[in-house]
Amino acid sequence: MSAFLTYLITGLALGCSFALVASGFVAIHRVTGVVNFAQGTFAVVAGLMAGSLLGRGLPHGLAEILAILLAGAVGLVVGVIAIGKRGTPPLASLVITLGLGILAYAVEIIIWGDQPISFQMVPGSVDIAGAPILRQYLVVIAVALVTFAGLGLFFGRSYLGKALTACASNPYAARLAGINVMRMGLLAFALGGLLGGLAGVLVTPLQPVAFDSDVALATNGFAAAIFGGLNRPGLALVGGLVLGVAEAFVAGYLSGSYQTEVALALMLAIMIWRASRRVSVAEEPA
Amino acid sequence: MLEVTDLVVRYGRATALDGVSLELAPGEMVALVGPNGAGKSTLVDTLSGIVAPAAGRVVLRGRLAQVPEGRQLFAELSVADNLALGAWRSGRGRAGRDPARVFEVLPDLRPLAGRLAGTLSGGEQQMVAVGRALMADPDILAVDELSLGLAPRVVADLARHLRELNAERDTTVLLIEQNARLAFDLCRRAYVLESGRITASGPCVQLAESPQVARAYFGGTTEGAGDPVPGGARDP
Numbered sequence: 278m279s280a281f282l283t284y285l286i287t288g289l290a291l292g293c294s295f296a297l298v299a300s301g302f303v304a305i306h307r308v309t310g311v312v313n314f315a316q317g318t319f320a321v322v323a324g325l326m327a328g329s330l331l332g333r334g335l336p337h338g339l340a341e342i343l344a345i346l347l348a349g350a351v352g353l354v355v356g357v358i359a360i361g362k363r364g365t366p367p368l369a370s371l372v373i374t375l376g377l378g379i380l381a382y383a384v385e386i387i388i389w390g391d392q393p394i395s396f397q398m399v400p401g402s403v404d405i406a407g408a409p410i411l412r413q414y415l416v417v418i419a420v421a422l423v424t425f426a427g428l429g430l431f432f433g434r435s436y437l438g439k440a441l442t443a444c445a446s447n448p449y450a451a452r453l454a455g456i457n458v459m460r461m462g463l464l465a466f467a468l469g470g471l472l473g474g475l476a477g478v479l480v481t482p483l484q485p486v487a488f489d490s491d492v493a494l495a496t497n498g499f500a501a502a503i504f505g506g507l508n509r510p511g512l513a514l515v516g517g518l519v520l521g522v523a524e525a526f527v528a529g530y531l532s533g534s535y536q537t538e539v540a541l542a543l544m545l546a547i548m549i550w551r552a553s554r555r556v557s558v559a560e561e562p563a
Numbered sequence: 564m565l566e567v568t569d570l571v572v573r574y575g576r577a578t579a580l581d582g583v584s585l586e587l588a589p590g591e592m593v594a595l596v597g598p599n600g601a602g603k604s605t606l607v608d609t610l611s612g613i614v615a616p617a618a619g620r621v622v623l624r625g626r627l628a629q630v631p632e633g634r635q636l637f638a639e640l641s642v643a644d645n646l647a648l649g650a651w652r653s654g655r656g657r658a659g660r661d662p663a664r665v666f667e668v669l670p671d672l673r674p675l676a677g678r679l680a681g682t683l684s685g686g687e688q689q690m691v692a693v694g695r696a697l698m699a700d701p702d703i704l705a706v707d708e709l710s711l712g713l714a715p716r717v718v719a720d721l722a723r724h725l726r727e728l729n730a731e732r733d734t735t736v737l738l739i740e741q742n743a744r745l746a747f748d749l750c751r752r753a754y755v756l757e758s759g760r761i762t763a764s765g766p767c768v769q770l771a772e773s774p775q776v777a778r779a780y781f782g783g784t785t786e787g788a789g790d791p792v793p794g795g796a797r798d799p
């Protein structure tokens with residue numbers, strides 16, 4: 278029973294970290310229609326930066342915030358390159374982000390080397406119903422929930438959030454209304470950078486991060502984001518949680534060596550099931 | 564109010580507008596008719612400032628808002644949000660986003676406020692598109708293809724609203740239509756745009772009698788033969 282609870286909470290925390298990466302995908306895709314394959318890079322940059330700032334004696338809090346802001350700035354730069362030229366098709370932007378993610382490897386190795394970096398944020402563990410749970414997991418869960426509540430309010434309630442949504446919904450009409458679609462897209466990339474950075478800073482204490490950790494982070498984050506069609510933060514959170522819990526149980530009860538594969542297969546099955554249900558609804562006579 | 568002089572617009576090598584000049588006086592309701600591909604939408608997009616002219620001059624006194632061809636609503640957002648975003652440019656904060664003044668003109672929108680724009684009928688969507696443009700408090704309203712794809716009764720209803728806006732609120736209206744009979748019925752004056760050039764202009768009564776216009780837009784006769792007359796809505 279206590280093993281079950283440990284796996285469950287570990288899985289939820291893992292899922293929350295996937296969901297945070299996913300939220301960056303969603304923020305960018307929802308506004309620009311671009312699938313940003315540099316999303317994992319934002320997390321890696323923030324993780325590495327936080328690690329080296331803490332190594333230099335900066336206090337907790339400040340180091341993490343600076344690292345997240347750096348990721349936001351990197352997001353903005355990626356945005357400028359990917360969508361800064363008007364009329365760039367989303368597919369071309371996608372390829373640009375893919376290229377930038379690979380280019381980032383070189384920069385990261387020059388600055389931080391090629392060894393994994395980790396640091397402690399909230400050390401120790403607590404007992405929950407007899408199951409020892411790392412405090413860091415609880416931090417991840419709490420931050421993710423607050424972030425998603427904030428994102429939901431931002432996109433669903435605020436005027437700026439609606440203008441951002443309008444940009445992807447109908448860019449032509451958005452421009453007619455006087456919305457600066459390009460600026461909104463850049464804002465979305467910066468937001469995506471911040472969210473990716475937040476994920477990176479929270480994950481690094483749990484699993485050391487190196488320059489090439491972006492693939493694993495982005496794969497899981499993307500799978501979670503796809504669950505909500507890359508547009509719905511709430512569903513991305515659900516997707517992340519399903520994925521995280523599945524991975525934790527596979528790792529706990531079966532084997533850690535193919536937890537990601539099993540979880541992704543599960544995700545695929547869910548998506549196919551959902552797609553087939555949608556078709557059958559559409560086929561019903563109106 | 565609006566003065567366009569020798570406007571030239573190109574898409575790459577293709578010339579969409581080739582020396583177009585037209586004029587709108589305050590409070591006027593003017594029609595712009597012409598076949599598909601004539602450059603009508605290009606002209607309004609240029610007036611809206613989202614297409615850049617290659618040559619020529621546009622002098623605009625006041626604010627222009629466009630009801631774009633095909634409605635172009637934000638399908639995933641509610642009607643209320645679509646309306647609110649129409650006020651984006653006005654920069655007057657929360658008060659500017661209040662749709663109450665548009666509900667006064669288009670009361671049918673009020674019960675739709677909570678619906679997703681993408682789930683509405685074509686006529687309802689067109690009304691939202693008009694309402695969204697009105698949220699910008701325009702001095703000139705440019706309506707691109709009001710009747711496109713809509714049932715005659717719905718068109719008549721929308722036309723009545725436009726006429727009211729023009730008569731009671733003094734909003735200048737530029738009405739773009741392929742249905743010349745509807746346009747001529749609503750407006751006193753019209754321009755005919757063909758292949759990027761103004762080929763005829765003047766009072767609608769005269770234009771309708773010109774053999775060239777009559778042949779192109781009224782199938783050879785100048786007498787109305789069945790198209791609905793706006794204002795006198797009747798069932799199809």
Ligand SMILES: Nc1ncnc2c1ncn2[C@@H]1O[C@H](COP(=O)(O)OP(=O)(O)O)[C@@H](O)[C@H]1O
Nearest residue numbers: 574577579597598599600601602603604605606
């Ligand atoms: N974005 C565009 N890129 C290239 N050509 C365009 C574009 N928009 C319109 N055109 C061309 O310009 C001409 C005028 O089009 P348009 O202004 O839409 O005409 P209308 O509204 O009168 O049907 C057409 O030949 C059309 O193919």
Ligand SMILES: [Mg+2]
Nearest residue numbers: 603604605632
């Ligand atoms: Mg057109």
